[in-house]
Amino acid sequence: MNASLTAHMKTAKRNALILSAAQAVNGSMGPIAISMGAWGGAYLHPQNVALATLPVAAYSVGIALFAFPVGMITKALGRRNGFILGSLMGVIGAILAAYALGTKSFFLFGLGFACLGAASAFVQQYRFAAADHGSDHFKSKAISWVLTGGVFAAILGPQIALRTKDMLSPTPYAGAFIALAALLIVGIAILATLTPLRDHPDDKPAIPAKSRPLWTIVKQPKFIVALLCAISSYGLMTFMMTGATLAMTNHGHSQDHAVMGIQWHVLAMFAPSYFTGLLLVRFGKLAVISAGLLLLIACSATALAGVELWNFWGSLILLGLGWNFGFIGATALLGETYFESEKNKVQGLHDCILFSFVTTASLMSGAVLHLFGWTTIALILLPISLISLLSLIFLRLYENRISS
Template sequence: MSATAPSAPVADLSFAKRTTLTIAASQAIVGAAAPVAISMGGLAGHYLLGADKTLSTLPVTGFNIGVALGALPAAMLMRAVGRRNGFVSGAMVTALGGAIAALGLFETSFWLFATGLLVIGLGGAFVQQYRFAAADASPKIFKPKAISWVLGGGVFAAIIGPQAVIHTKNLFAPVEFAGAFVAVIGLGLLGALILSTLKIADHVEPVAADAPPAAPERSLGAIVGQPRFLVAFICGVTSYALMSFLMTGAPLAMVGCGYSAEQATLGISWHVMAMFAPSFVTGNLIARFGKETIVAAGLLILIVCGLVALSGIALWQFWLALILLGVGWNFGFIGATAMLTDTYTPAEKNKVQGVHDFALFGTVAFASLMSGATLNWFGETAEAGWVALNWILLPVASVCLVLLAGFVLRDRRLAARRG
């Protein structure tokens, strides 16, 4: 070997970084469709509906259902045609969803619009696989950072998506919001172009010549039955569902409390930036303090978010609560995802990741639907509905925190017995 040739682990790390940066760029572009769908879905649904606004957040629910329904097919497609081709296909689906949603607005059809958001969600299922692809293409030491870098691309999505809304939503006036979903078509097509350059391998951990044969692939039940899997799954799903629950209702609550659609959109922009900006350091924090500690911090921040939201309805209180909601989601979800990757082997990843995301986004879809229903059922005013949302958040996050603490204590006791 030449004296200047890189060793295999160094080459693997260099490849992993290049791959992760490409995926992060795709997260920034294709991922920008999500804040468009979330910030505009409820408002556009409210605009399209008649007197009964109970289903106003159904389009956002459709988006989340699309992510859930697309999880397993996305995993199966990428297993059949490779991640690059699968990701390109997913970006094209996002563009198609933008076209259907825009058509629904032009036709003043609530159900066609909701279908468009469901299709955007199907494309979003592929976006949710980005973090796993980056982790699987990385050496073990780089996996938490790879996840964080990809989700860090969401910082730019948080800027691109809401800015696209602000500058295009009235492009086809008097048809409200249609321009924002025409912009989604462009985001999907540009993302497909970036993803077409992707060169990706699955695992890059060097394998010694005398390494023992790989363990047989376990059943899904055996994997799911692990205490670590269950705790990681519950904390990750809860962090995401609570985030969706509040985020979906926030624009409607803000407009109902007298703020403009632009102020509500900017609130979602701050929220999405808070979701992804910590990702630049979350990997380092996990390496220093441990995955469980970061998940616990995320759950505590979600509790503080609920307390801030309950303290009043000034604009800064809405925005601060949304920022805390984003940071809490980041720590809780990235930490739980990192915990989850410890529970399965590379050969088991496709079925585990697909089932995980199906269950995750099925729960998130239910949470987004219940957000609109809660606003309508439990509050005679927008303020009362917003208060109801946050009183639901507090006990749910607290129960997960207690569950996580019990798992950590159990692990320490077992380690002490073995040691």
């Protein structure tokens, strides 16, 4: 191994560790936004609690709107500067949310959450940035390092929210957003230590390839099933998670217990990622997606069994596990529907459709909870999960018929 390659690998490993640390800090945005958003919305709009989850929906909209521009921004500014810009958007969003709570402005609170969502779109790119400049052998390790940061964020975010939400009393929840702004400034300091890298010395220029029309790709049964299962796992997770904190406090549980429920949920979302890839290789994508959908059904059953603390926590843990297997499996299945030259346009269309449904799920959650209750939210998981399971059976039968 020559000296240039050795130095490149050392820098790539250092950058991956830095991004893992940044993920642990900046990744706490999600848990804080989810746990505080609905309560903040209910505080600012008490006359119509059905709109309480609108700020969390604005967070999803921010992610959706910036899912595509993030790539262009980081390409134009470089990943270090682009990621720092994303964190600055998060600082602005957190301060805006705190200010909105102080001035009782529901509109500004939603705008702040949209900024936090945009910032989170940058955070979602950390794992790709960690893997891009390493060797093929190192890429999976780099992604695992960043995912480790996500597990820490799942603990750090809720704990900070719990300890700071009343810091600016009598204005509730504002302290959590000021603490988040401070946390993001620490994240900026971490990101500033990234070293810009060119491509790996062993990388060869890609050979241009022809790209099929988008409709040719989209009409494949495998694409349709992958998209349906991704929408089901991500949309149902968002739908149930968004209303969970309000539902818990509505049924007499403390805010501390509700935030802890979100912590267990986010941990369940990300902790299995270390071995989900191994399960995909060992059992196949359809089996892993099926397991995820069955976990969502178990989540629904646990929530329907009662409204005790264990029902909420248990259902949220199963919801996180179901999302992990269902969504990661569906994403892997999607990868079988396109060639490398078609990746950007297919993933772009997929994410656009997906986040449209996710945003709708966030919007519906508060209204359904207010009008029909937590039981109805839990019931809605059943038919959608079953339809997705049936689509997997159809795909299996279709592929068997084609191959025979």
